[in-house]
Amino acid sequence: MLGGVKLEAGSRVGDTDGMAPTHTDSEVVLNGLDFLERAVADLGQTPPDVKDATLHLFSAIEVLIKAGLIREHWTLVAVKSDGATQAKYDSGDLQTVDPMSAIKRLRDVLGIAVSVQREKDVDAVRMLRNRIAHFAMIGVAPASAAPLLGRGFDFAWWFLGTHIRPGASASDVHAIDNVMADVAVAASKISALVSERMGALEPELSVLEWALNCPRCSQSALCEGAEGPPVCKFCFWSVSGEEGADEYVEESLGISSYLTFKDGGDWPIIDCVAGGDAALVEGVEVVRSVTAGRKGNDYMACFTCGLFEQGAHIERCERCGYACGAAICESCVDYLMAD
Ligand SMILES: [Zn+2]
Ligand SMILES: [Zn+2]
Ligand SMILES: [Zn+2]
Known part of the structure; x- marks a missing residue:
């Protein structure tokens, strides 16, 4: 277990309430990697634990995005720079921005090109996380959440590789590479899960007079x-x-x-x-x-x-x-x- 950093905005979903003081983007990155590893492990269970995987994946994405901001300056994660003190930041009491606002700051302040599609991928995981947290996944089959999780893992993989890995210390690069390899395996398992379920639906789908792409899961169903x-x-x-x-x-x-x-x-x-x-x-x-x-x-x-x-x-x-x-x-x- 790596040092917990209280970085999630608003609600306290997941187990991010560890209060270890933190100073560097490196500690935050390692914390994000830890969440990502847990999400991968949740999916590796039989049957896959979609609920925990979603909570951990969203925490991972949230923390990693913030690590990108903190690398520039810790005040960039504060909701308001007015009243943001180093002491509050160190003790985990700083009120931090939600991930969608954090993405805007990556774009507007750091000039990082986050495509509209990537932003939507994060938002899709965020909405899935909210549905899970609030409605206890009633009526949602694990496989049906898989496409959204796949998009979330894809975002985490991309962000780690293009914006966290460059400029990281040698030991962090090593940790990042290990996690990225695990994420790649998890992503391929997810796509296998998706094609397995689409395959199971094929007899029903193949006789349809018409099918459109679903706006939620993007499958032709x-x-x-x-x-x-x-x-x-x-x-x-x-x-x-x-x-x-x-x-x-x-x-x-x-x-x-x-x-x-x-x-x-x-x-x-x-x-x-x-x-x-x-x-x-x-x-x-x-x-x-x-x-x-x-x-x-x-x-x-x-x-x-x-x-x-x-x-x-x-x-x-x-x-x-x-x-x-x-x-x-x-x-x-x-x-x-x-x-
Ligand atoms: Zn009508
Ligand atoms: Zn008329
Ligand atoms: Zn759908």
């Missing part, structure tokens, strides 16, 4: 639900209404609402033609189908009622721009008739 919105057969993700539609458009199609509205493009979520709320996504991408030639973006799907139709775009009313499926919408007809 999001398909027609028994009723209502689409359901992921891999991770059971199913979010009804505009919230589900938004998540699909942003995560699976990779379309940013911010950029779309900024650049004045057509946002692909419209009022469902079957009636109901704004949850019909235009241009959903069919990534597998039992019917030959059905793959592609020429479809739309509703995340409220489950309507699925060919055609990537609903006609907009010429007069008001409303996506009504006709050259002119009913309200505009009423308006013109009243004239």
